[in-house]
Amino acid sequence: MRNVLAAFAVALLTAGTAIAATADTTAVLAPIHQFIDGLNKGDVDSALAACAEQTSIIDDFAPHEWHGAGACGKWATDFQANATANAITDEVLAMAGKPLHVAVTGDRAYVVVPASYTYKLKGKPVKESALMTLALQKVAAGWRITGWTYSKK
Numbered sequence: 001m002r003n004v005l006a007a008f009a010v011a012l013l014t015a016g017t018a019i020a021a022t023a024d025t026t027a028v029l030a031p032i033h034q035f036i037d038g039l040n041k042g043d044v045d046s047a048l049a050a051c052a053e054q055t056s057i058i059d060d061f062a063p064h065e066w067h068g069a070g071a072c073g074k075w076a077t078d079f080q081a082n083a084t085a086n087a088i089t090d091e092v093l094a095m096a097g098k099p100l101h102v103a104v105t106g107d108r109a110y111v112v113v114p115a116s117y118t119y120k121l122k123g124k125p126v127k128e129s130a131l132m133t134l135a136l137q138k139v140a141a142g143w144r145i146t147g148w149t150y151s152k153k
Helices: 002-041 044-049 071-085
Strands: 051-058 065-069 088-095 101-105 108-121 124-139 142-152
Touching: 002 044, 002 088, 002 101, 002 108, 002 124, 002 142, 044 051, 044 071, 051 071, 051 124, 065 071, 071 088
Parallel strands: 051 142
Antiparallel strands: 051 065, 088 108, 101 108, 108 124, 124 142
């Protein structure tokens, strides 16, 4: 009987941990979805609201690196300028499947997700496969993106 109770207690603790991990993952992914959805809808304010004020970004277009206060806004301005200069239209960024890795430690999180970026370059369709690696911090208002990299495959 003691073994049955011990097994039951372990099962309850494991289930509680799994439920907490799922809730943490859902909450951590919410600002990532908000950022991507905002960009795709042309709602830059919504996308930028998913970012922390202090952010570090590495992306594949020049100047390739943004950091500090307002970095997400500076990145968005440069992203649009790059698209205009290179005749890039109809951009759609998407998570391409489930996250490959989600680690939550207290008020910090680390996420790796496969991504796809489709667009037209001078009218011709292009599809990129990439990995996005993101760091997030939980603040009073919820999780915010504090850094990300976009790496073409």
